[in-house]
Amino acid sequence: MRITRTVAxxxxxxxxxxxxxxxxxxxxxxxxxxxxxxxxxxGSDANGKITLTVxxxxxxxxKEAGLFAKYHELHPNITVKExxxxxxxxxxxxxxxxxxxxxxxxxxxxxxxxxxKELADTKASSFVDLSKAINVDDWVSWKEKQATTADGAxxxxxxxxxxxxxxxxxxxxxxxxxxxxxxxxxxxxxxxxEDYLKLGEEYKKHAPAGTFFMDSASAMxxxxxxxxxxxxxxxxxxxxxxxxxxxxxxxxxxxxxxxxKLTQGLAQFDDPWKAALRKGTIATVACPAWxxxxxxxxxxxxxxGKWNITTAxxxxxxxxxxxxxxxxxxxxxxxxxxxxxxxxxAPEQQAAVFKAIGSFPSNKGAYELPDVKNATLxxxxxxxxxxxxxxxAKSIPETVLGPKDGIIKDTISTQINNMEQRGTSPDDAWxxxxxxxxxxxx
Amino acid sequence: xxTSTPARDAYAPPPGGSRQTTARSRRQTxxxxxxxxxxxxxxxxxxxxxxxxxxxxxxxxxxxxxxxxLHRVEMTGLxxxxxxGWGNFDKILHDSEFWTALxxxxxxxxxxxxxxxxxxxxLAHLLNYRLRASTFWRTVILTPYATSxxxxxxxxxxxxxxxxxxxxxxxxxxxxxxxxxVNGHWTSKIAISVIVIWRWTGYNTLIYLAAMQAVxxxxxxxxxxxxASRWQQFRKVTIPSLRPTILFTIVISTIGSMQLFGEPLLLxxxxxxxxxxxxxxxxxxxxxxxxxxxxxxxxxxxxxxxxAMLALLLIIAAVNWLIGRFVRxxxx
Numbered sequence: 001m002r003i004t005r006t007v008a009x010x011x012x013x014x015x016x017x018x019x020x021x022x023x024x025x026x027x028x029x030x031x032x033x034x035x036x037x038x039x040x041x042x043g044s045d046a047n048g049k050i051t052l053t054v055x056x057x058x059x060x061x062x063k064e065a066g067l068f069a070k071y072h073e074l075h076p077n078i079t080v081k082e083x084x085x086x087x088x089x090x091x092x093x094x095x096x097x098x099x100x101x102x103x104x105x106x107x108x109x110x111x112x113x114x115x116x117k118e119l120a121d122t123k124a125s126s127f128v129d130l131s132k133a134i135n136v137d138d139w140v141s142w143k144e145k146q147a148t149t150a151d152g153a154x155x156x157x158x159x160x161x162x163x164x165x166x167x168x169x170x171x172x173x174x175x176x177x178x179x180x181x182x183x184x185x186x187x188x189x190x191x192x193x194e195d196y197l198k199l200g201e202e203y204k205k206h207a208p209a210g211t212f213f214m215d216s217a218s219a220m221x222x223x224x225x226x227x228x229x230x231x232x233x234x235x236x237x238x239x240x241x242x243x244x245x246x247x248x249x250x251x252x253x254x255x256x257x258x259x260x261k262l263t264q265g266l267a268q269f270d271d272p273w274k275a276a277l278r279k280g281t282i283a284t285v286a287c288p289a290w291x292x293x294x295x296x297x298x299x300x301x302x303x304x305g306k307w308n309i310t311t312a313x314x315x316x317x318x319x320x321x322x323x324x325x326x327x328x329x330x331x332x333x334x335x336x337x338x339x340x341x342x343x344x345x346a347p348e349q350q351a352a353v354f355k356a357i358g359s360f361p362s363n364k365g366a367y368e369l370p371d372v373k374n375a376t377l378x379x380x381x382x383x384x385x386x387x388x389x390x391x392x393a394k395s396i397p398e399t400v401l402g403p404k405d406g407i408i409k410d411t412i413s414t415q416i417n418n419m420e421q422r423g424t425s426p427d428d429a430w431x432x433x434x435x436x437x438x439x440x441x442x
Numbered sequence: 443x444x445t446s447t448p449a450r451d452a453y454a455p456p457p458g459g460s461r462q463t464t465a466r467s468r469r470q471t472x473x474x475x476x477x478x479x480x481x482x483x484x485x486x487x488x489x490x491x492x493x494x495x496x497x498x499x500x501x502x503x504x505x506x507x508x509x510x511x512l513h514r515v516e517m518t519g520l521x522x523x524x525x526x527g528w529g530n531f532d533k534i535l536h537d538s539e540f541w542t543a544l545x546x547x548x549x550x551x552x553x554x555x556x557x558x559x560x561x562x563x564x565l566a567h568l569l570n571y572r573l574r575a576s577t578f579w580r581t582v583i584l585t586p587y588a589t590s591x592x593x594x595x596x597x598x599x600x601x602x603x604x605x606x607x608x609x610x611x612x613x614x615x616x617x618x619x620x621x622x623x624v625n626g627h628w629t630s631k632i633a634i635s636v637i638v639i640w641r642w643t644g645y646n647t648l649i650y651l652a653a654m655q656a657v658x659x660x661x662x663x664x665x666x667x668x669x670a671s672r673w674q675q676f677r678k679v680t681i682p683s684l685r686p687t688i689l690f691t692i693v694i695s696t697i698g699s700m701q702l703f704g705e706p707l708l709l710x711x712x713x714x715x716x717x718x719x720x721x722x723x724x725x726x727x728x729x730x731x732x733x734x735x736x737x738x739x740x741x742x743x744x745x746x747x748x749x750a751m752l753a754l755l756l757i758i759a760a761v762n763w764l765i766g767r768f769v770r771x772x773x774x
Contacts, residue, residue, distance in 0.1 A: 089713050093736045096517050122518035267720075270712045272605060403518075407738065410713055418720050421625055432721075439537070442740045 048077050050333055052340055055083045056110030057091040058269075059293035060159065060323070065356035067349055071340065078336060087269055088112050089410060099126050102330045107337035111156050111324040113146060114406025119156075119326070120149045121403055128327040129153035133338045134345065142398040143362045147324050156324025157345040158362035160353070162288030163319055163392035164223050164312035166196075167295055170381065171306045172283040176206045182310040182383065192314030193224055193253050196284075200262035203283055211281045212264035215273060217254035217420060218413035219286035224250035225409075226399070227318035232409075233402030239441055241408060242434060251412070255426040258419035265420030267413070274298040280306065287312075288320040289389050293357035296379040309383035317395040322362060351375075360389045367393075404440050411436045504752075510745040517739030530746035534734075540747070542722050543730040544754075550631050550706075550726065551699030554638035559691055562643050563684075566650035567676055580651070583644040591704035594641055599709050602633045624710055630724040637705045642698070646691050653687035654680060689766050696758055700751065703728035727751050 054062070060082075062068055068080040083106060085091035092115055098104040111119060119127070131154040136144040139158045147156040166189065170180040178199070179185055189195045200213035207213070214220065225231050228246035233239055241247050257263050264282060266273040276282050277299040285291060287309060295307060312318065325345060327337045343349060347365035351372045354361055358377050366372050367390060375386035402408075415433040418424040424432075511531070514524040534540045569579060586594070601608045602623040610619045623629045657680060665675045681688075706724045707715045716737045718725020725733075727747060735744030 087712050089716075089737075093517075093739075096739065097736075100517070100520050118518060122516075267712065267714055270710070270714065272603070275606070414713065414717065414720050421622070421720070424721075435538070436717075439539075439734075439740075440738050442738065442743075 049079070050077065050336060051079045051081055052108065052333060052337055053081050053083055053106035054108040054110075054325075054340075055085075055091075055095070055106035056323075056325075057085045057088040057112070059290065059297060059357055059359070060084075060110060061293060061353040061357040061359050062344065064293075065349075065352040067344060067352060071343065078340075080340065088406075092406070099123055099328070102126075105328045105330055107327065107331040107333055108341055109326050109328060110159075111147075111326050112406060113322050113324070113401070114409060116146050116156060116324055117401040117405065118403035120147060124149040124153055124155055126329055127153075127155040128329055128334055128338055130155070130157050130327065130338065130341065133342050138347075138363050138365055140362055140364055140393070140396075142396070143322070145398070146401055147326075156326040157341050159323045159325055159345055160290055160350070160359035161319055161362045161393065161396070162226075162290055162321040163317065163360055163389045163396060164227070165287045165289070165292075165309050165385070165388050165392065166284060166312050167287035167292060167307055167309050167380070168284045169280065169282065169303075169306055170308050171280070172208060172211055173203070175208045176203045176283070178203060180308070182308060185308075186310045189313035190315075192316075193220055196220065196313040197253065197257055197260070197262065200257065200284075201260065204260075204262060207283070211283060213262040213283050214257065215264055215276065215282045215285050216266050216268050216413075216417065217257040217263045218416040219268060219291075220257060221250040221254040221412065221416055222320050222409065223286045223288075223312065223318050224253060226320045227314070227316040227397070228399070229397040230400055231402075232405055233400055235400055237402065239402065239404075239408075239437075241437060247412075251416075251426070251430065254416045255419055255429075258416070258423075263420050265417060267417055269294070278302075288318075288322075289354075289358055289360035289385070290321060292377060292380060292385070293359060296357065296377075304379050305381055307379065308381045309377065309385060309388060311388055312392065317392045317397070319393075319396040319399070354386075358385055360385075360393065407440045408437050411440060507745045507748050510741055511749050513742055515741040515745075517736070517741060520741075526742065530742040531750070534743050534746050534750065539722055539725070540727075540730060540750075543718065543725045543727050546631065546718070546722075546724060547700060547702065547726045547728075550634055550638070550702060550724070551696065553631060554635040554642075554702075555692070555695040555699055557635075558639045558643050559646060559688070559695065561639070562646035562691075563650055563688075565643070565647045566654055567680065569647065569651050570654045580648065583647050585644070586641050587645045589641070591641070592708060594637055595705050595708035596711075598633065598637045598640075599711070602709070624719060625721075625723070627721075627723045630709070630719055634702070634705050634709060634724055637709075638699070638702065642695070646695070649687060649691055650684060653684050657683040685769065689762070689769070693759065693762050696762065697755060700755055700758070701728055702726045703732070707732070727754075 054068075063082055068082065071080055072078060085094070091110075092112065095105075095109060131148075131152065134154070134157050136148070136154060140161065143158040143161060144154060147158065148154050166185070168185060173180045173185070179188070185199075188199050203213045225244075225246045228244075230240070230244060231246055232241040232244065258265070264276060266276055277295060280299070280303055285295060287295075292309065296304075299307070325341045327334060327341055331337055345363060347361065347363050347369060350361035350363050350366045351369045353359050354366070355371050355375055358380075361367065361372060373386050373390070375384070376382040377385050412433050415424075415429040415436075418432070419426060419429050510523075512525065512527055514526050514529075516522070565583060569576065569583070573579065604610065604620075604622040604624065607623070609623070610621060613619045613621070621629055623633050661679050661683075662675055665679055670678065703726065706718050706726050706729050709715065709724065710719065714720055716729065716733045718729045718733075728751075731744050731747040731751070734747060735741050
């Protein structure tokens, strides 16, 4: 009898212990998950020092331009930390979830132009309206319009825009017997992207073994589409990608490039693409301004001076990409974050980023600065990018954006990739693309 | 618990006892009541933590997913739910990608489970012999299981890379070095199966080994006295004794392969990972679900896929159970 009782007693104690343990761990769990950033974001410490976090993707260039360090010098009580995701397609879904749960957000978040419409339509209430802090007229007109909601709030300050150019590998051009001079290359493709493909065939005749004229036809496709005002949606927000002339033109050019085997067929920004840049197997990349930063980072110092930049094929200006900085309302230091965004997107700072990695300013005030006007990129044989992009930027059309622009573009890129890699027929690939896009629009 | 009940009841005052309620007897009844309550209630208290946690993190999400599956919900506006009834199920059942993913899941499941369990059985049999440093070997065989899915997938991604991958480099000595593994419909499935086999074989080996250690040695002694060879012993003694264990590993592996997610997602990573390759050639149901919910932001169809997967698992479990019953009754 006694034995059972003691056993019961002991097990009761054990149970109490176990339950307390469980409860405690459950509490700990919920406590920890409530705010993952609480540790490095604890308001301000005793000296009033605070840390601001900036979450972005790809190459925003602030670190390269030393801007965070400079900001700390100007404001000794503020330290800025950057949290970079290399692929925007990975960054955005996570960002959306954080917006939904209201936790894990940084003080400042980067927003890609392919997503800005969706966020302005659906998540505007989560962002600070920057229209009071920044003067929207300082930006190129279409840039800030993209971040403006129906009731006039501005959810993001423009960082860069992506005027188109052509990056080419002079070493490979030389080996293939093509001219390497900027002017001459520009002349060869002056007629547009059709000329670009012709140049590709010339390249192929004497191409060094294992090299390709372009990395991926999807970049060229994007360049073609983004030189048009109407892309995937019309003004009323209806998806029109199926009959959009710009999509058709870009698609046909991409199909031609694939069938003539002018491309290496790499998905841009994926690891094999980065590796190909490092190995130097790519002769040309359709180059929106920010792409230069991607190339210099991924090709590395070994390829410094082998690349050059010239004007994009054809005479219609195109803008591919560009980003914004938004301030989520849920942050602990909304005012300081707004100040930081204002500073980062001011002309001088945009000029500094441009000088460092070539992302072209969206703030008009920067265009007159000598740093922009006379800018050259050392990595690219001192290409006069200031001049190249400024000429291009003048005539960029005001594009009609849609909520799913980003994913539609990615979906079509995947199918272009299929034509390149597997020789899928353009019709089949297009059918697969439309099926997938129907799902995207859902 | 039940065994102690009579003992506790012995302390209860005899019915119709003295009407003189002394403090002591009152204390006794109070105490006995407490005991009885303890007896009845404490088992529930012991199991409560599990059920509370399961309710919060298992049952509630399961039911809420079912609720979402009947609505139109977007990642961009979680608080706007629009009733669509069976519309989401209709949508996924008419989506060819769903059937592709289902086929892929089934194929990869078979391609990874069958060799995995056969190899595990063989390895367990070898480890069951007396050999030097047996603990060392048993530890070694479990190491792949201890690695994370992510690191395994990333390493194998390098092995299977078309351009400069380790495997193609080895194969080019035999003159077959230009397979684009991740692009081929079969080769990509093979690649993923290899990752799964590599990670889980050791785990199953240990389960089999544990079961083999439990087989009484006199059975083997009797068998060898009767002149049975090692192979015959394995077939006639080991396998029949392991039957329930084998069934268990089949069920576990089936559930595992049904939920295969990390390996296909990370084999190429990025955009291509989320769609299971550029032609969905290695897209599994979990990846399809993930793509629908997180990449495209349509949570309704994603929830419908989750419930469809549950239904499939229940069907598979039922089939497994029937086979198990058949095997048990036929093995007289």
